[in-house]
Amino acid sequence: MTRQEIFEQLNDIFIDVLDLEEVELNAETSANDIEEWDSLSHIQLIVAIEKVFGIKFTSLEIMKWKNVGEMVCSIEEKLK
Amino acid sequence: MVVNSINFWVFFAVFLIPYFFLFRKMMHQNIWLLLASLFFYGWVDWKMVPLLFVVSAFYFFLGIKIEKSNQTSPKKASLFTILGIVAGVGVLFYFKYFNFFVGEFSGLFSAIGIHVNSSDMDIIMPIGVSFFTFKVMSYVIEIHRENIKPTRNPVVFAAYVAFFPTILSGPIDRPTTFLPQFNERRKLDFCNLSEGLKRILWGLFLKMCIADIISSWTDAVFSGYGHHNATTIIAAAVLYTLQLYTDFCGFSEMAIGVGRIMGFTVTENFCRPFFSQNIAEYWRRWHMSLTTWITDYVFMPLNVAFRDWGRNGIFLATLINMVIIGMWHGANWTFFWFGVYHGLMLILIILFEKQRKKMEKKYGLKKKESYIWFRRLLAFVLFAFGSMLFRSASVTDFIGMVKQVGQGFGPIYDEELPAIVVYVLPSVAVMLFREWVAEYKRDIHFFHSPNVYVRLASIALMISTIIYIGQLDGNSFIYFKF
Numbered sequence: 001m002t003r004q005e006i007f008e009q010l011n012d013i014f015i016d017v018l019d020l021e022e023v024e025l026n027a028e029t030s031a032n033d034i035e036e037w038d039s040l041s042h043i044q045l046i047v048a049i050e051k052v053f054g055i056k057f058t059s060l061e062i063m064k065w066k067n068v069g070e071m072v073c074s075i076e077e078k079l080k
Numbered sequence: 081m082v083v084n085s086i087n088f089w090v091f092f093a094v095f096l097i098p099y100f101f102l103f104r105k106m107m108h109q110n111i112w113l114l115l116a117s118l119f120f121y122g123w124v125d126w127k128m129v130p131l132l133f134v135v136s137a138f139y140f141f142l143g144i145k146i147e148k149s150n151q152t153s154p155k156k157a158s159l160f161t162i163l164g165i166v167a168g169v170g171v172l173f174y175f176k177y178f179n180f181f182v183g184e185f186s187g188l189f190s191a192i193g194i195h196v197n198s199s200d201m202d203i204i205m206p207i208g209v210s211f212f213t214f215k216v217m218s219y220v221i222e223i224h225r226e227n228i229k230p231t232r233n234p235v236v237f238a239a240y241v242a243f244f245p246t247i248l249s250g251p252i253d254r255p256t257t258f259l260p261q262f263n264e265r266r267k268l269d270f271c272n273l274s275e276g277l278k279r280i281l282w283g284l285f286l287k288m289c290i291a292d293i294i295s296s297w298t299d300a301v302f303s304g305y306g307h308h309n310a311t312t313i314i315a316a317a318v319l320y321t322l323q324l325y326t327d328f329c330g331f332s333e334m335a336i337g338v339g340r341i342m343g344f345t346v347t348e349n350f351c352r353p354f355f356s357q358n359i360a361e362y363w364r365r366w367h368m369s370l371t372t373w374i375t376d377y378v379f380m381p382l383n384v385a386f387r388d389w390g391r392n393g394i395f396l397a398t399l400i401n402m403v404i405i406g407m408w409h410g411a412n413w414t415f416f417w418f419g420v421y422h423g424l425m426l427i428l429i430i431l432f433e434k435q436r437k438k439m440e441k442k443y444g445l446k447k448k449e450s451y452i453w454f455r456r457l458l459a460f461v462l463f464a465f466g467s468m469l470f471r472s473a474s475v476t477d478f479i480g481m482v483k484q485v486g487q488g489f490g491p492i493y494d495e496e497l498p499a500i501v502v503y504v505l506p507s508v509a510v511m512l513f514r515e516w517v518a519e520y521k522r523d524i525h526f527f528h529s530p531n532v533y534v535r536l537a538s539i540a541l542m543i544s545t546i547i548y549i550g551q552l553d554g555n556s557f558i559y560f561k562f
Contacts, residue, residue: 039375040394040430043383059384060158064225 001079006072013048017041027069053079083245083334083557084287091120092338099266099342106265110235113342117242121208124248128206135171136238139164139216143230143237146223157224164220168213175205180411208247210408214373215241219255221377228256236262245338249331249557251349251369258344266343276340278527281542283333287557288550289507291327294319297496302471305481309490313481319500320471321464322508325353328367331557352515353463357455359425362463363405374405394430399423409470414478418469425462503549510545 001009007025014023018036031037037045049071050056055078065071095116103109122129142164149157182189219240222228231237240259246252301308301316308316332349339346353365363371379401386393399420406419445451472478517524526538 039380039383042380043387043394046384047387059381060154060225062384063381064227 003072003076006075006079007068009052010049010068010072010075013045013052017044017048025068027072028067029069030067049075055079083331083338084284091116091123096341100268104265106263107235109265110233110239110262114235114239114242117239117244117247120244121242121247125207127204131171131206132212132242133238135212135216136241137234138167139219139241140231140234140237142220143223144232146220147230150224150226161220161224165217168217172209172213175203175209177407177411178203208249211250211252212241212247214252214370215255218252218373218377222255228259231259231262233262243339243344245335245342245344246346249328249335250367251332251335251347252373253347253369254373257347261344269343272340272343276337276342278539279333279337279340281337281539281546282527283330283335283337284546284550285330285507285542286326286333286511287330288546288552290504290511291323291330292551293499293504293549294323295327297493297500298323298471300495301493302473302477302481305477305484308484308493309487310485311489311491312493313485315492317464317468319504321460321467322504324467324470325350325366326511327557352519354460354512355456355515355519356459356463357452358429358459359422359462360429362459363422363426370405370408374401374408378404391430395427398426398430402426413475414469414472417475417478418466421466421469425466507545507549 011023011025014020014025014034014037018034018041020034020036023034031042046057046062053075055075057074057078061074065074095112099109099112099116103112118129118132121132142160146157146160146164149160219228219230219237223230231240236259239262240253240255241247243253243258298316298320301312302320305313305316329350336346336348347369349367349369351365351368353362356362356365379397382397382400383394386397389396400423402423403416403419406415406417406422409415409418440446440451468481469475469478472481514526517526526534529535529538
């Protein structure tokens, strides 16, 4: 899966979980940019990402993310 | 030595002159700051200075170890981090909760053949221990998460831990934003001086013109609740909530102001909590340095760990999180139940969130001022009810107080009430007006008005109010005992 495809999948997950009309994620996007992205929806996002991509993150990986770019790096790493 | 005392200001003046004018090198300035911080802490509690020293040394070396292991052996790094957390919690537990547990569970210990006498081990809690242990634990966790590099300068690290404006009662500064501030020499700056003094002035006003005047009345009601009716109990719950806010926010404002004069940006601790529309928002605006700490290092890791349990996982994490926030305040069942109460409130908010949003959309309520103010009032009532539990000396007292409401309404307890009506109510009105302006009319300013006359008049009004009605021989700060 290419990085671009991961971003597209993530876009769909964000729209679905956060109940958004639309969203344009990029590597720099963080919780500060999306009002609906709070600590609780963050957990729902992680669960959805793990399910869609069929992967499992470690707690430390999750706690280290600062933006969507780092999230995508973790997904890429797991999909290798 | 409290911040609103003459002693403190003499100390601060003696500290500042060499800090800005004698020490031209950053390193010398940091050493001077460390010495002043140790002196300050020693003045309050000299027996505990060695503890501060040991804690600082331990976490300084642990930080370096964790960073090295992050590269070579992540498992080792995790173990070292766990050691740091266990040691921090251990220090807190030993000094803060040991007496409580021994006292509460001595019967249980006896049953299994261990006889302990809690009076033999009367451990004295070092002042500020809840604040500096949280600082050092966040330091090692952030290094483990690779958000910061450990400092190699023991003076800087010890000065971060012992930083005198915040060591007694917070705000709890994070190493990520605070440690880098030691890397530049601080200069006397008019902007910092002016802003710092304004924050101190506002803090003094909150503390001396509201909190300290209310306290004798609320103390009398809470300690003799059996003699009071519903009117007095409800008034006590409302006034105590105001007292708690103005006392702690007042201290935080002064700590931020003192830090600012020294050239440091101390983290904010309150953001107009009485404008919150539910309990969850209260916790985002109240004692923010504690709640964000707990969110980052307890709530999120728990949520991540429980993520496969769906909503139940979130509820469990929320409950544990709030009980920890409650118990952080001290070893008393009132704080435990205070945490449970707030945890349950947050769970209710999560449970009914979808229905609420649906209803707001359907009736177009979200931006309706009447609806917003109704929610604010409800949130305040719920928060004030929790504050009663927080203030009560024991759970039995709290239950007794609630039962007392059943006695019905009647004349309010009027001892010292005139002072509250004449001095406190106008001061609370000034406070709420300023906060309302900050919340709604962001282009109107008083202390920061572009008009010099408005600026000077509001500062002069504040100073004269403090001199005229301020409680000069006021109490210590509530949060010193946490």
